[in-house]
Amino acid sequence: MNLSKELKGYIGLPRSIYVLFFARIINSLGAFVFPFLAIFLTKNIGLGEKASGYIVFASALSYIPGSLLGGFLSDRIGRKKIMIVFQGLAALCFIPCAFLGNSLIIPGLLILAGVFSGAAQPANSAMVADLTNTTNRKSAFSLLYLGINVGFAFGPLIAGFLYKNYIEWIFLGDAITTILSLILVVIFVEESIPSKDEIEKGKELNSDERTEDGNLLEVFMRRPALLAFALVSTIYSFVFAQHAFALPLQIDNIYGDVGTKIFGTLMTTNAVVVLLMTLFLTSITKKLKPILNIVIAGLMCFIGFGMIYFIKSVPLFIISTGIWTLGEILQVTNSGIYIANHAPMSHRGRFNAVLPIITGSGWALSPLIMGGFIENNGVKAVWPITALLAIIGSSLMFVLYLKEKKYDNKRTTI
Secondary structure (H helix, E strand, O other): OOHHHHHHHHOOOOHHHHHHHHHHHHHHHOOOOHHHHHHHHHHHOOOOHHHHHHHHHHHHHOHHHHHHHHHHHHHHOOHHHHHHHHHHHHHHHHHHHOOOOOOOHHHHHHHHHHHHHHHHHHHHHHHHHHHOOOOOHHHHHHHHHHHHHHHHOOHHHHHHHHHHHOOHHHHHHHHHHHHHHHHHHHHHOOOOOOOHHHHHHHHHOOOOOOOOOOOHHHHHHOOHHHHHHHHHHHHHHHHHHHHOOHHHHHHHHHHHHHHHHHHHHHHHHHHHHHHHHHHHHHHHOOOOOHHHHHHHHHHHHHHHHHHHHHOOOHHHHHHHHHHHHHHHHHHHHHHHHHHHHHOOHHHHHHHHHHHHHHHOHHHHHHHHHHHHHHHHHOHHHHHHHHHHHHHHHHHHHHHHHHHHHHHHHHHHHO
16 A cells, blocks of 8 residues: 555545544543543442343433434534534533542433533534545544544543542543534634525435435435435444443453453554554445445455454454554445435434434434343453344345445436
């Protein structure tokens, strides 16, 4: 791979994309709370795996009302205003958690933070779609994904240290970095919501991004492929959720008191692999359709998560993390591109509210289902099921790829 040639793909993007890149580095550097939430609930507050699963589920579920509100408002008021207000409120929820010790009030505040974070996310995603087009969207999504993982390359190591020594800074650090990232947005990012004239001209576009009339449900039903894609993506999110719920529990079960540091090392491995391999994977898969890349992602998850059933040594856990991380790179970057290319510009905020709810429902259901499953069967039994789901998801996505290919060929001949 010609590195200098591939880096040129990141030159010439809108200024706001570069600002969002640095904002995401700062924000993800301080994303301390939720990666260690399952361990915090069981070890510090003293909850069982099942109760912990319910709270993690509630935290994920709280995203839904916030997202629906944020998506609606971002199409009405604007992307920037919604991002700043609701992400700022989420940061404020973390601050009192630093001073409440092991109080059961903390889970409630974290659930509330989930509502506010959910409201900010559709505006964030819609803004990226507003600022890009089909020619530079892949580079923009890849760059922003790298930004998140530059922070994650160091954040988990810092969080692992803070958890053992200064746990209150888990919450304060998350709040401070979120506020700092928002300051960049306030100063340097302009509002991106399309004007009324742009929305009207968008009706003439010969693509799935064309402006649509009608409510969200009516427009959504005109895009059955996107709906099917979202439903199959639910399986993927259920699989990936195991790295945040079942994996830290298994590491803690095997390694005890040093488990949090080892888990932090694995999450850093995840981020480093993303940093080193995203550019390469983007290069070798750039001619493949996004949906086919997601098929390959499912195969990587089958191998990476499936092998956890058989391993106990740290080096093998690192290898496993590297493999499923390759799947993560392909799935996350190509899913964002697929959705952006198929969502109408008139409904971007609302589509970016509803679609993550559907695709991310696996994240919410996973701890709810697996919490009770682990209590009855042990955490090791999670991994054969996870591997099976990865293969099922990959197979269904391949069917969608074949359907899309057939449709594209038919449209070309007309």
